[in-house]
Amino acid sequence: xxxxxxxxxxxxxxxxxxxxxxxxxxxxxxxxxxxxxxxxxxxxxxxxxxxxxxxxxxxxxxxxxxxxxxxxxxxxxxxxxxxxxxxxxxxxxxxxxxxxxxxxxxxxxxxxxxxxxxxxxxxxxxxxxxxxxxxxxxxxxxxxxxxxxxxxxxxxxxxxxxxxxxxxxxxxxxxxxxxxxxxxxxxxxxxxxxxxxxxxxxxxxxxxxxxxxxxxxxxxxxxxxxxxxxxxxxxxxxxxxxxxxxxxxxxxxxxxxxxxxxxxxxxxxxxxxxxxxxxxxxxxxxxxxxxxxxxxxxxxxxxxxxx
Amino acid sequence: xxxxxxxxxxxxxxxxxxxxxxxxxxxxxxxxxxxxxxxxxxxxxxxxxxxxxxxxxxxxxxxxxxxxxxxxxxxxxxxxxxxxxxxxxxxxxxxxxxxxxxxxxxxxxxxxxxxxxxxxxxxxxxxxxxxxxxxxxxxxxxxxxxxxxxxxxxxxxxxxxxxxxxxxxxxxxxxxxxxxxxxxxxxxxxxxxxxxxxxxxxxxxxxxxxxxxxxxxxxxxxxxxxxxxxxxxxxxxxxxxxxxxxxxxxxxxxx
Numbered sequence: 001x002x003x004x005x006x007x008x009x010x011x012x013x014x015x016x017x018x019x020x021x022x023x024x025x026x027x028x029x030x031x032x033x034x035x036x037x038x039x040x041x042x043x044x045x046x047x048x049x050x051x052x053x054x055x056x057x058x059x060x061x062x063x064x065x066x067x068x069x070x071x072x073x074x075x076x077x078x079x080x081x082x083x084x085x086x087x088x089x090x091x092x093x094x095x096x097x098x099x100x101x102x103x104x105x106x107x108x109x110x111x112x113x114x115x116x117x118x119x120x121x122x123x124x125x126x127x128x129x130x131x132x133x134x135x136x137x138x139x140x141x142x143x144x145x146x147x148x149x150x151x152x153x154x155x156x157x158x159x160x161x162x163x164x165x166x167x168x169x170x171x172x173x174x175x176x177x178x179x180x181x182x183x184x185x186x187x188x189x190x191x192x193x194x195x196x197x198x199x200x201x202x203x204x205x206x207x208x209x210x211x212x213x214x215x216x217x218x219x220x221x222x223x224x225x226x227x228x229x230x231x232x233x234x235x236x237x238x239x240x241x242x243x244x245x246x247x248x249x250x251x252x253x254x255x256x257x258x259x260x261x262x263x264x265x266x267x268x269x270x271x272x273x274x275x276x277x278x279x280x281x282x283x284x285x286x287x288x289x290x291x292x293x294x295x296x297x298x299x300x301x302x303x304x305x306x307x
Numbered sequence: 308x309x310x311x312x313x314x315x316x317x318x319x320x321x322x323x324x325x326x327x328x329x330x331x332x333x334x335x336x337x338x339x340x341x342x343x344x345x346x347x348x349x350x351x352x353x354x355x356x357x358x359x360x361x362x363x364x365x366x367x368x369x370x371x372x373x374x375x376x377x378x379x380x381x382x383x384x385x386x387x388x389x390x391x392x393x394x395x396x397x398x399x400x401x402x403x404x405x406x407x408x409x410x411x412x413x414x415x416x417x418x419x420x421x422x423x424x425x426x427x428x429x430x431x432x433x434x435x436x437x438x439x440x441x442x443x444x445x446x447x448x449x450x451x452x453x454x455x456x457x458x459x460x461x462x463x464x465x466x467x468x469x470x471x472x473x474x475x476x477x478x479x480x481x482x483x484x485x486x487x488x489x490x491x492x493x494x495x496x497x498x499x500x501x502x503x504x505x506x507x508x509x510x511x512x513x514x515x516x517x518x519x520x521x522x523x524x525x526x527x528x529x530x531x532x533x534x535x536x537x538x539x540x541x542x543x544x545x546x547x548x549x550x551x552x553x554x555x556x557x558x559x560x561x562x
Binding site for chain 2: 180182183185186187188189190191192193194196200201204205208
């Protein structure tokens, strides 16, 4: 805002009057009153035991639940991202069977509630008491007891991961389709096969569009893990509920859990911001970053070393 | 057979859905020939060029390029459609330069040129980059090797695109209006590179609006209109004395 005085035609400086933003002050006042009242209602509520909140905030059961929540979130997100990329490529493939399969998968996993899917995986033993992996028509193979494999943890990871894959496939598809068609034509004209064109040319460019929403998916996943409660996955929410079922401090433990969820979301938001700043504008650096992406594209030689 | 035409089209027909674009094109290019194609927009000249390297499917007639029927191979008395792999192998023998450059946006100029040798030709990375550097030097862009396409001018991008198309040592080069998207002052630098290529004996098919280039560098000039070849001949003769009224009308509008 300008503070320097303006000279009038005679050359005399005339200072600038302060602008009063009445709307802002009024909105601020109303917000303060309403929010203050709501907070006061909760904070000053005599039925709420803040001491208990503090006691349970660092309870070992809560802390181990946080760890499980993070584990499930990370693993389910990884499952979802990897599978999602495959589904997106299948959907855009020229093979009608693959297209149809991917569409069916996406429809099924988006069409059924994730809660239902979680309970389904957890109770898989009702349908298949044993999981057998063997070479057909022989006795060579492996066998597991379904109930031992499908613990709360694995069914949570599988259920949430398979579900995320369906949503993420659409994100990846949008990213792939946003890459200019000319890039594909140039890749073909150079003698690339469709698969190579996808890996070397299209996907690295689609990343720029895909990466920002993945942060969002992860943040969402952190809290979706609370659904694991229904399959006793020993995550934050499950453990909090175990405590309040024994001592009836329901509100206190919900506050404890919420505080931790908010902290995890805040950390994830900061990480997401970094991810976007680093890769959002320029997917190329990610490609050079390491791992699979670095092998897909060659490292650029140092400018001074080549000439 | 060294005298076999590099491109031999007879009665080539092609349509996008219900709109027929090529109504029976007859056209041939001899080894080492620089063949320029002119014609109004929508005349099918770009579509024909894209048919030559199989980017668009031919729906009728015969199109033989580099001794092969494009899109099909003859086995047991029948033509079998190519697999994506066969298309890819065929296209490595043909370089293509696009109107909109189509450089890979996530790669530097050097990476663009080295991309096909590495990922298609299986050349080791260091060797490929070394060769790419030489190729960039050939088009006068050694200083810009590590820049991204968006950091280069249109003319520089198109020169990188030419170097990239040459990286697989093609026998035939296709140019699809290579200077149409350029600012006027950048056209010459691209035409210079193409001229040098022509003098080196490269077989080239050039769809262009640059009549001057066609006259100076071209061996033959072909006029396309409404999906057919209207007139064909040596550039100087065709430009001086064309027989067809359609050719005359077009030339008078561009010259």
